Amino acid sequence: MNKFILIDDEKLSDEGQTPLGATQLDLERDGDRVLLKPADIERALGWSLKEQGLCRGDVCLAISRGESSDGTSSMDLETLAELLGRPLAIDQQEGVALLGTGIEERVLSLAGGQAPDFELPDLSGRMHRLSDHRGKKVLLIAHASW
Secondary structure, eight states: OEEEEEEETTSBOTTSOSBTTEEEEEEEEETTEEEEOHHHHHHHHSOEEETTEEEETTEEEOOOTTSOOSSSSOEEHHHHHHHHTOOEEEETTTTEEEEOOOHHHHHHHHTTSOOOOOEEEOTTSOEEEGGGGTTSOOOOOOOOOO
C-alpha cells in the first residue's frame, strides 16, 4: 500500500484557488495502474460502487464487466475518470492525481460568455487577475517552451 493524494477539481473554494478536495488515500498499484478501494472512491468523490454501478444519490453509471461493481474490488483510477467524463493527471512518482472538472460542467460555466477567473504574474512578478479587467477587452498571449 502506498499513500496517494487525489485532488478533486470540482471541490474548490469559492475563490477557486484552494483545492479543498485533496484526499489522502491508501492505494494499490498494478503495474502502471492506480487502483482505488471502493471506500476511498466514496470518501474522496462521493461515488459508491453498488450492484447498479457507480452511484451518487439517485444517479448510477453502468460499469463494464471488466470493472467491479460488487463494492469490494478496487477500481482503476483512469477508468473511473473516463466513466465520470473527467480529465485526469497522474504523477505516480510524487503520489498525486488531479481529477479535473468534466466537460459538461465547463460548458455550463462558459455558457454566460465569461472566461473563468485566474491570477498570473507578469514578467516583473506583479500579480494580475482576469476579473480586474472585466468589461474591458483583454488580449492574453501564452507560450510554452515544450
